[in-house]
Amino acid sequence: MTIFDPFKVKNITLPNRIVRSATAERIAMQDEREGRQLGEIYAALARGGVGLIISGHNTVHPSGRLYPTMASISSEGNFKAWRKTVEITHEAGGVLFLQLNHGGGRCSKNAESTAVCVSLLPDFPKDSMLGAELDNEKIHELIKAFAAAARNAREVGADGVQIHAAHGYLISQFLSPLTNRRQDEWGLSLECRAEFLRMAVREARKAVGDDFPLGIKLGACDDDPAGLRLEETLQVAKWAEADGIDFIEISGGFRKDLARRHVKPGVNEGYYLPFAAQFKKELKIPVFVVGGLRSLEKMNAALSAGQCDAVSMSRPLLCQPDYPRILREGGECRCCGCSLCLLKQTQPTVCHSKNK
Numbered sequence: 150m151t152i153f154d155p156f157k158v159k160n161i162t163l164p165n166r167i168v169r170s171a172t173a174e175r176i177a178m179q180d181e182r183e184g185r186q187l188g189e190i191y192a193a194l195a196r197g198g199v200g201l202i203i204s205g206h207n208t209v210h211p212s213g214r215l216y217p218t219m220a221s222i223s224s225e226g227n228f229k230a231w232r233k234t235v236e237i238t239h240e241a242g243g244v245l246f247l248q249l250n251h252g253g254g255r256c257s258k259n260a261e262s263t264a265v266c267v268s269l270l271p272d273f274p275k276d277s278m279l280g281a282e283l284d285n286e287k288i289h290e291l292i293k294a295f296a297a298a299a300r301n302a303r304e305v306g307a308d309g310v311q312i313h314a315a316h317g318y319l320i321s322q323f324l325s326p327l328t329n330r331r332q333d334e335w336g337l338s339l340e341c342r343a344e345f346l347r348m349a350v351r352e353a354r355k356a357v358g359d360d361f362p363l364g365i366k367l368g369a370c371d372d373d374p375a376g377l378r379l380e381e382t383l384q385v386a387k388w389a390e391a392d393g394i395d396f397i398e399i400s401g402g403f404r405k406d407l408a409r410r411h412v413k414p415g416v417n418e419g420y421y422l423p424f425a426a427q428f429k430k431e432l433k434i435p436v437f438v439v440g441g442l443r444s445l446e447k448m449n450a451a452l453s454a455g456q457c458d459a460v461s462m463s464r465p466l467l468c469q470p471d472y473p474r475i476l477r478e479g480g481e482c483r484c485c486g487c488s489l490c491l492l493k494q495t496q497p498t499v500c501h502s503k504n505k
């Protein structure tokens with residue numbers, strides 16, 4: 150098996166097993182011009198050979214915006230922009246899933262008046278969780294917001310959705326014992342900590358119907374020994390599978406390590422592969438894996454060893470949107486893993502390497 154073999158997610162046959170992992174484009178999606186701008190980025194990925202494009206994260210609710218240019222799919226105000234993006238992506242032959250997110254207690258720096266958090270942790274040593282602590286009513290409102298956003302994604306013509314449950318944002322803040330210190334039904338045990346995700350999945354499923362691809366991105370563990378452990382995330386994934394997800398993408402990193410630096414072909418490649426392999430053993434749904442995958446040899450070996458069903462990439466495709474074609478032709482990866490692309494949140498995301 151190779152990454153160029155076709156692959157089925159739910160009812161969609163993808164031309165290959167190469168996924169563009171969600172990469173925030175920092176285009177707010179407020180009008181058609183922005184929709185066209187994003188559509189052209191996705192068209193380049195589709196033409197470059199990406200089998201499945203997962204959009205950058207979209208806030209599902211005004212309180213979930215991490216920075217002013219974060220995209221949104223929370224209201225009809227975003228529909229025109231998204232319809233344009235979908236149209237351009239489809240014309241180029243692309244398949245597009247929208248990623249749904251809420252920044253939770255990390256939004257406070259940008260949206261102090263509306264920010265919400267799972268547990269108020271102003272003195273959290275690495276990154277404080279700020280905002281109004283969520284009450285029961287607000288928690289249900291946010292679960293409904295994930296479902297409504299999934300319905301909106303279907304409404305604008307996207308081919309599927311992915312709920313973001315990794316990287317220390319709201320759902321990951323619920324899952325992690327580092328940030329979930331609640332003493333109520335949302336926090337006392339793993340079952341309670343997973344309930345927000347599980348309800349969001351079940352409600353989103355009801356909102357989009359049985360035939361629409363719905364998946365999650367899950368951190369295999371937190372980058373902190375006191376955080377979420379692999380045994381726990383395996384259990385969460387099994388619950389989510391029972392609740393009706395169609396695919397899972399394995400990532401990791403709770404705060405700083407979502408895109409590990411200094412990866413290149415042959416160096417620190419595929420750092421979440423050993424975790425993904427564990428999920429493959431436990432689940433029936435397709436497992437994607439992201440994190441430092443660069444060389445054809447490494448990716449094909451991972452597929453052949455049954456460690457994953459598809460490989461996801463972010464930074465190499467920022468640097469070279471036609472990286473799948475380059476890989477097929479034996480060309481080189483120019484992304485050096487410097488992660489400078491993560492830094493400038495006020496401008497649309499681009500590769501800043503002088504090397505491209």
Ligand SMILES: Cc1cc2nc3c(=O)[nH]c(=O)nc-3n(C[C@H](O)[C@H](O)[C@H](O)COP(=O)(O)O)c2cc1C
Nearest residue numbers: 170171172173205206408440441462463464490491
């Ligand atoms: C500029 C940038 C933006 C990102 N935005 C998102 C995002 O919106 N949602 C998400 O789940 N991950 C996001 N990520 C993480 C990537 O999807 C991926 O998990 C990580 O970069 C590791 O993969 P890579 O080594 O192929 O880059 C982002 C990464 C980068 C570099």
Ligand code: SF4
Nearest residue numbers: 484487488490500501
């Ligand atoms: S700035 Fe460019 S070279 Fe550096 S990690 Fe980002 S995509 Fe790769």
